[in-house]
Amino acid sequence: MPTEFGDLRIEQFDPARHDRAGFACGVDRLDNYLKLSAKKQQNDDMTRVYVVVEDGQVIILGYHAINLGMMNADELTRRPRGAPDHGELPILFLGQVAVSISAQGQGIGSVLMHHVFEKACRIADQAGCFAILLDVMSDGGEEAFKRRQEWYADFGFQPFASNPARMFMTMKQARAIVGEPAAAG
Numbered sequence: 001m002p003t004e005f006g007d008l009r010i011e012q013f014d015p016a017r018h019d020r021a022g023f024a025c026g027v028d029r030l031d032n033y034l035k036l037s038a039k040k041q042q043n044d045d046m047t048r049v050y051v052v053v054e055d056g057q058v059i060i061l062g063y064h065a066i067n068l069g070m071m072n073a074d075e076l077t078r079r080p081r082g083a084p085d086h087g088e089l090p091i092l093f094l095g096q097v098a099v100s101i102s103a104q105g106q107g108i109g110s111v112l113m114h115h116v117f118e119k120a121c122r123i124a125d126q127a128g129c130f131a132i133l134l135d136v137m138s139d140g141g142e143e144a145f146k147r148r149q150e151w152y153a154d155f156g157f158q159p160f161a162s163n164p165a166r167m168f169m170t171m172k173q174a175r176a177i178v179g180e181p182a183a184a185g
Contacts, residue, residue, distance in 0.1 A: 008061070008108070010115050013049035015039040019058045023100055027139050030098040034063055041065075047095060050115060052108050062099035062108045064116055068123070069093040071133055071168070075160055089130040091168070092120045113155055117174040124171045131168045132157075138165065 011018075020034045034049070041047045052062040070088045094116055099108045116132065123129045136152065138145045149159070149167070156177070157167040175181065 007055045008052055008111070009055050010050050010052055010111070013038060013042060013051050013063065015042075017058055018051050018053065018060050020060050023060050023063075023098075025062075025098040025104075026101055027098065027137070029137070029139055030096055033065070033096055034060070034098070038063075038065065050112070050119075052099075052103075052112060060100065061103040062097075062112055064097045064112045065095040066116060066119060067093050067095060068129075069133065071131065075162065077161060090128050091131050091133045092116070092123055092129050094132055094134040109151070114178070117177050120171060120174050121178055121180050124175075129171055131170050132174060133166065133168045136165045136167060 015038075020038075023034050024031055038047070038049045042049055047065045047067040049063055049065045051060045053060060069091050071091050073089050097109060097112055097116075099112070120129055120132050134152065134157065136145060136149045145165070149164070152167050153159075155169070156173045157169045160166045160168070
């Protein structure tokens, strides 16, 4: 699935250009992140935010935020072969994924996720990255949490045994989704 389709484009968030004022996805924390925190975190090099807009338009239909991090190999059921002795594995952390209420149900969330997988593959090619990691939001209660968890699981994310709200996908899985060969070794 491409990250540009029809009249939609994924672009890096530009607060001077993209209109975030009216963004509403139904989860206050995600709305507020885009409106109040995304610009500062991006300016401070803490994250990168990517938005979906109609070609030539500025109204944000959806977004995702990513940054780099580390995870401890001991959190996994089985320590990966070749893991460094210190146990820290490089990861791409997916902080948020949100789609405006007006655009929900049109596949934009899936396109955003595919964009994350493509970005992770490029990062892994440049600097190394073992997995994509995320924390499932609990906003909205248990039913909403389960729905989100299942949505991520449909892409191949697996929960940590010690913390079902934390999920991961290896780069091998991400590369298979985007149709890229495994990294050269």
